[in-house]
Amino acid sequence: MPTSGMTVGAPSWRYLPVALALVLPLLVCAGWTWLYANNAQRQEAGIAARIVRVQAERIFAQSRDMLERVAALAPGACPDLLPDLQRWGALNPYFRSLALARNSRVYCSSALGEVDASIDDFSRWPVRISPDSWPRTVAGTPLAPDRPAVLLGKSRPDGYGGIVEVDGRYVQDLLDAVATMGDFQLELIVGKGAPIRSESWGRPASHVVPLYQETADEPGGAALTVNVMAPAEALVQAWSQSMLTYLPVALLIGAGLALGAYRLQANRQSFKEQLRRAMRAGEFHVHYQPIYSLASGRCEGVEALMRWERPGSGPVRPDVFIAAAEADGMIIALTRHLLMLIERDARTWATPADFHIGVNVAAEHLSSAGLVADIQAFVANVAARRPLVVLEITEHSLISDNGQARRNIDALRAEGLRVAIDDFGTGHCSLSYLQKFPVDYLKIDKGFVQAIEPAGGEAPVLDAIITLASRLGLAVVAEGVEVQYQFDYLKARGVAFVQGYFFARPMPSVEFVRWYAGGAQPDAAA
Numbered sequence: 001m002p003t004s005g006m007t008v009g010a011p012s013w014r015y016l017p018v019a020l021a022l023v024l025p026l027l028v029c030a031g032w033t034w035l036y037a038n039n040a041q042r043q044e045a046g047i048a049a050r051i052v053r054v055q056a057e058r059i060f061a062q063s064r065d066m067l068e069r070v071a072a073l074a075p076g077a078c079p080d081l082l083p084d085l086q087r088w089g090a091l092n093p094y095f096r097s098l099a100l101a102r103n104s105r106v107y108c109s110s111a112l113g114e115v116d117a118s119i120d121d122f123s124r125w126p127v128r129i130s131p132d133s134w135p136r137t138v139a140g141t142p143l144a145p146d147r148p149a150v151l152l153g154k155s156r157p158d159g160y161g162g163i164v165e166v167d168g169r170y171v172q173d174l175l176d177a178v179a180t181m182g183d184f185q186l187e188l189i190v191g192k193g194a195p196i197r198s199e200s201w202g203r204p205a206s207h208v209v210p211l212y213q214e215t216a217d218e219p220g221g222a223a224l225t226v227n228v229m230a231p232a233e234a235l236v237q238a239w240s241q242s243m244l245t246y247l248p249v250a251l252l253i254g255a256g257l258a259l260g261a262y263r264l265q266a267n268r269q270s271f272k273e274q275l276r277r278a279m280r281a282g283e284f285h286v287h288y289q290p291i292y293s294l295a296s297g298r299c300e301g302v303e304a305l306m307r308w309e310r311p312g313s314g315p316v317r318p319d320v321f322i323a324a325a326e327a328d329g330m331i332i333a334l335t336r337h338l339l340m341l342i343e344r345d346a347r348t349w350a351t352p353a354d355f356h357i358g359v360n361v362a363a364e365h366l367s368s369a370g371l372v373a374d375i376q377a378f379v380a381n382v383a384a385r386r387p388l389v390v391l392e393i394t395e396h397s398l399i400s401d402n403g404q405a406r407r408n409i410d411a412l413r414a415e416g417l418r419v420a421i422d423d424f425g426t427g428h429c430s431l432s433y434l435q436k437f438p439v440d441y442l443k444i445d446k447g448f449v450q451a452i453e454p455a456g457g458e459a460p461v462l463d464a465i466i467t468l469a470s471r472l473g474l475a476v477v478a479e480g481v482e483v484q485y486q487f488d489y490l491k492a493r494g495v496a497f498v499q500g501y502f503f504a505r506p507m508p509s510v511e512f513v514r515w516y517a518g519g520a521q522p523d524a525a526a
């Protein structure tokens with residue numbers, strides 16, 4: 001139910017939630033696809049790293065076997081052992097050279113034959129090595145200073161040892177092949193040695209993102225590390241691709257949410273604004289409920305009852321929107337609108353002079369200085385029909401009066417209008433008000449009529465009200481008469497008017513015109 005105090009802030013901020021509802025799914029989509037793309041890249045990098053590690057381990061396993069064989073050759077003179085070294089080096093893939101060492105000096109090499117070089121020569125590429133710290137990757141060897149290699153060495157207690165140089169080309173080819181999987185940069189490091197890198201390596205560090213590191217412990221005691229990086233642009237590209245895939249969905253969700261937020265916002269519009277808009281849009285109309293005179297046996301008047309039909313959400317109960325309009329200070333505007341609608345409807349009627357038109361007037365309107373002018377204007381506009389306008393006011397209006405209501409009533413009654421106390425008996429009216437206020441009718445609330453028992457039982461409170469009214473010289477209108485025995489009961493007690501479904505339901509003006517032309521009296525009342 002609409003309530004007061006729902007006015008929202010400046011229009012510029014009003015649709016902020018709508019904008020947020022639209023933008024939020026896009027932001028979530030951007031964030032989520034970023035994570036997704038990152039994750040996918042990392043997974044691929046992980047696969048790439050594992051491929052490199054497995055392949056590298058295979059090469060190193062062969063190299064270790066070879067190292068065992070080379071180290072086992074010594075001791076012996078180089079010319080004696082060289083043929084074996086050369087054969088093994090030539091027939092097996094991967095090896096640049098196989099060499100024998102004695103007391104830290106290389107004395108025999110499959111590539112150079114008999115030599116006398118210090119093992120420390122290797123230390124130029126790039127770190128000092130000692131036989132017990134092998135294997136490791138190096139940036140170059142004395143034979144090929146610019147080409148990386150993997151060195152494996154084994155020393156024996158007798159001072160002899162073997163050295164195996166694995167050509168880094170194999171590792172590099174492997175790294176290059178795997179790098180194409182995802183525009184990766186790869187490097188492999190064995191021990192604390194120099195990294196062997198894929199050809200794609202070389203972008204500035206600020207432009208690459210480390211994606212994955214795979215490490216494994218080699219049986220030789222050194223760690224094998226594979227690092228995978230990717231250029232930042234590759235990540236951004238992967239992200240924008242998945243973003244493109246999910247963007248339409250995010251847009252749809254955003255549009256749906258924004259629409260929902262917009263509707264919510266529209267509903268939250270101040271109730272006043274809604275009423276004003278509804279009046280402008282012509283959503284209000286009036287139903288007329290005939291009032292039957294027992295004296296004449298005819299319909300002698302109607303009560304105008306307001307109806308609000310909201311497009312899309314159907315009718316709003318009058319007691320609900322009337323109460324809300326009263327709470328929001330809109331009831332006067334709404335009643336003026338009602339009067340205007342009645343004026344329009346009444347032009348089509350064929351009712352005689354003095355036909356009663358009952359109009360409900362709320363307390364605030366009754367005690368406002370503008371009431372008399374409003375009603376005078378109304379009376380002037382329906383003058384062609386010369387109806388008798390009856391203001392239906394509540395007991396509450398009388399109690400809360402500070403004088404203005406009384407002045408209004410006096411002024412209007414002086415001009416020939418009538419006043420009815422509506423829903424009599426349901427409010428907290430002190431009977432003294434009835435003496436103080438000059439009124440014409442008592443409308444007995446339907447609750448008392450419904451208290452009439454079907455089998456001719458008594459309804460003492462109803463009887464008391466009817467008696468009271470006649471003593472005060474007020475005509476009684478009984479509301480909510482639905483069945484024959486209620487009608488009979490009221491008729492027997494001299495009630496002047498009845499209103500209720502038994503006689504007729506409230507109906508739109510067109511229907512009322514037809515109904516009125518058709519005789520306008522119930523069979524049972526005849």
Ligand code: C2E
Pocket residue numbers: 289304305306307318319322335338360361362422423446479480481482499500501502506
């Ligand atoms: P109310 O002034 O007491 O109006 C009579 C109500 O009783 C109407 O309900 C009417 O439809 C209903 N009614 C008529 N005959 C019978 C019957 O035989 N049995 C039963 N059970 N009900 C019957 P409605 O139209 O829903 O209006 C409810 C209330 O809303 C009205 O009570 C009145 O207080 C207020 N209201 C309606 N229109 C206006 C208006 O234009 N201005 C103001 N200020 N209040 C209005």
Ligand code: CA
Pocket residue numbers: 303360392422
């Ligand atoms: Ca009424």
Ligand code: CA
Pocket residue numbers: 422423443445479
């Ligand atoms: Ca009533």
